[in-house]
Structure formats: C-alpha cells, structure tokens
Amino acid sequence: MDLQLRHLTAFVTLCEEGTYTRAAARLHITQPSLTRTIQDLERVLECDLVARPARKLELTANGELFLQRSRGILTEVNELQAEMRTRSQVRVGFAWLLPSDWFAATRARYEELGGQITMHRNDNPAAALHQGTIDIAVARNFTQPTAAITWRRIGTEQRVLAVSARSDLAHAAGLRWADLAHHPLVVNTQSGTTTPDCWPDPDPDREIVTCGNFDEWIELIAADRGIGAVPAIAEHRAPHPDVVYRELPDIPDSPLYLGWRRTPPPPRSVRRFLDAALATTDSAR
Structure with a gap:
C-alpha cells in the first residue's frame, strides 16, 4: 500500500x-x-x-x-x-452571431475569475447540449423543454426584415410587418427566429421555404425565394451584397435563451460561468 x-x-x-x-x-x-x-x-x-x-x-x-x-x-x-x-474550460455552443455586448461582458466576468471559454459553432446548439458536446448553449429557439435541460430567457433582440435587393420590398415606402403575412417566408428550422407564427393570424396557404442553417438562409433571401427576419446584429455582422435589411415599426423582437444540462448536475466551472452570465443579464435590465 x-x-x-x-x-x-x-x-x-x-x-x-x-x-x-x-x-x-x-x-x-x-x-x-x-x-x-x-x-x-x-x-x-x-x-x-x-x-x-x-x-x-x-x-x-x-x-x-x-x-x-x-x-x-x-x-x-x-x-x-x-x-x-x-481554469477549467467551459464549452459554449452557438449557431451564429453571438449577441455582442452580452457575451463580451459575460466573458470578461468569467475570465476575471480565471476561467476559460471555448467557442463551438453548431447549427443546432440545443441538440449539441443534449449530446453533451457543449456545456452551455446560446440559442434563439429550441425544441420542447426536457427534464434534463434548463432554459433561461436572458433577453430579447431587435429584429429586422431581410429581403432580396431585387425585391420590390427592398425600398417600398411605409412598409409594416403586418403587410408581410402572406409573402413567401424563408425559415431556418434549426436556428432561425422567424416562423409563420410570428404574425397574429398565420396564413395556412403561405409558401414556406425551409433550410437548416444561417448560410443557406441568407442565400435563399438573396435569391429572392422569400422574405425573412433576423436579429438586427446581422445587418452589420453578416452583410450580403444581394440582401437588404430593413427596420419596421411593428416588427416583434426575438427572444434569446441560455441553456445548460440539469442532469447530470453541472460542474463548478459551469456554475461559475452561469453566475457570470446571469449577473450580466440582470445588470442589463
């Protein structure tokens, strides 16, 4: 012995x-x-x-x-x-375009404690969280909640309309969100923020064009296959020569969520990250 x-x-x-x-x-x-x-x-x-x-x-x-x-x-x-x-690394998963101010403040808080963050882009961060390949998911949508995962709404983001530069909607005067309820809609089924339910009375006959990630989504918008809407950060961080982003007076904001596994219980490094992330959320309110 x-x-x-x-x-x-x-x-x-x-x-x-x-x-x-x-x-x-x-x-x-x-x-x-x-x-x-x-x-x-x-x-x-x-x-x-x-x-x-x-x-x-x-x-x-x-x-x-x-x-x-x-x-x-x-x-x-x-x-x-x-x-x-x-110094344990926390794996943060995201689909596209992390919310700049919130994440910068959270990262600074966590790194001041000596922690380290690694970033993992995934078209479906909610699924990656279930699979255990990431510790934290930053998501703008997720499927039905489960007992194994905790989801916390941490804020909302201003949304903008996205249309093809060739579309008449690109420069139409007086355009409102309510006017667009019947236009063909491009829906990113994995990580998008906009579905027909974002309008008060969804049109059952509306044409829906689906895709699986942001890159496909923006190319479909550019090709004038339909309209879409995304958080306003895309206007500056994901410009496209054939896509026009427009602010509308009645466009709804999109929610932002933070997810983590409840079972098994998160390790101490993840709990410290959550403390930093939620403190950032609370201070922004």
Whole structure:
C-alpha cells in the first residue's frame, strides 16, 4: 500500500478533533474504519505516529513532524485543486452571431475569475447540449423543454426584415410587418427566429421555404425565394451584397435563451460561468 491523501486527511482530522469519535463523525466514517486507516498509515510509514497506551491523544515525535508536513501538503493540494477548477474550460455552443455586448461582458466576468471559454459553432446548439458536446448553449429557439435541460430567457433582440435587393420590398415606402403575412417566408428550422407564427393570424396557404442553417438562409433571401427576419446584429455582422435589411415599426423582437444540462448536475466551472452570465443579464435590465 502506498501513502494516499486519505491517510493525510484522516490523520490531520484526528489531530484537530482530539478523539477518534469526533474525527470519525467529521469524516462521515465509523470509528473502527478511522482506526484502521491510522494503523494502515503507520504501517506504510513504518513508524508510530500516535503514542500508545495513552488516556488522551498524544503524538510521537514522528507524529508531530508528519502532522506539520501533512497540513502543508493538504493546503497545497486544496489550493491547486481550486486553481485548476477555476481554469477549467467551459464549452459554449452557438449557431451564429453571438449577441455582442452580452457575451463580451459575460466573458470578461468569467475570465476575471480565471476561467476559460471555448467557442463551438453548431447549427443546432440545443441538440449539441443534449449530446453533451457543449456545456452551455446560446440559442434563439429550441425544441420542447426536457427534464434534463434548463432554459433561461436572458433577453430579447431587435429584429429586422431581410429581403432580396431585387425585391420590390427592398425600398417600398411605409412598409409594416403586418403587410408581410402572406409573402413567401424563408425559415431556418434549426436556428432561425422567424416562423409563420410570428404574425397574429398565420396564413395556412403561405409558401414556406425551409433550410437548416444561417448560410443557406441568407442565400435563399438573396435569391429572392422569400422574405425573412433576423436579429438586427446581422445587418452589420453578416452583410450580403444581394440582401437588404430593413427596420419596421411593428416588427416583434426575438427572444434569446441560455441553456445548460440539469442532469447530470453541472460542474463548478459551469456554475461559475452561469453566475457570470446571469449577473450580466440582470445588470442589463
């Protein structure tokens, strides 16, 4: 048997509590189990640490030295564990165009704590979260909630209309969202924000053109296959020479969600990220 951290922990706890009974209770083990651990430790070290017989706990000279060194080792191990946990990488998944201000503030908060973030682009971050390939999902939509995943609405984003530069809608005066309820609609089924239900009375006969990611979506808009709508950040961060983005007075905002696994329980690094992310959300309100 080799010397193990459990030996050091048991011995230091015994010395701090002064009796086997109190030390065993603090360690959540039985008194005979603690006694065996101390005896095993002495066999590993090939020396006595506890004086026998004695009416109260007394240490030998070797025991005093071992106690001093053990405390230092346990302190260093605990500090190392805490430091490495703060440096654990959190995998953040997103489909396209992270919300700039919110994410920048969240990243700064988390990195100030010593944490690290890795970014993972995925057409369906909700599915990636279920599969365990990411720790956090930033999503603008998701399928039906499940018991294994927690979704938290962290805000909304202003939305803009997207149309082909060749469309008459690109420069039509007085255009409103309500006027567009019957136009062909391009829907990104994986990560899009706009469906027919975004209009009060969806047209059952409306032409719907579907795609699976943002790149396909914007090319379909450019080809004038239909209209669409996206968060306003796309206007500056995803310009396209054949797409015109327009603000409309009655266009609804789109929600933004943060998702994480409830089961198994998230590790400490993910909980620290969530604290930073939700603090950023609360301070923005």
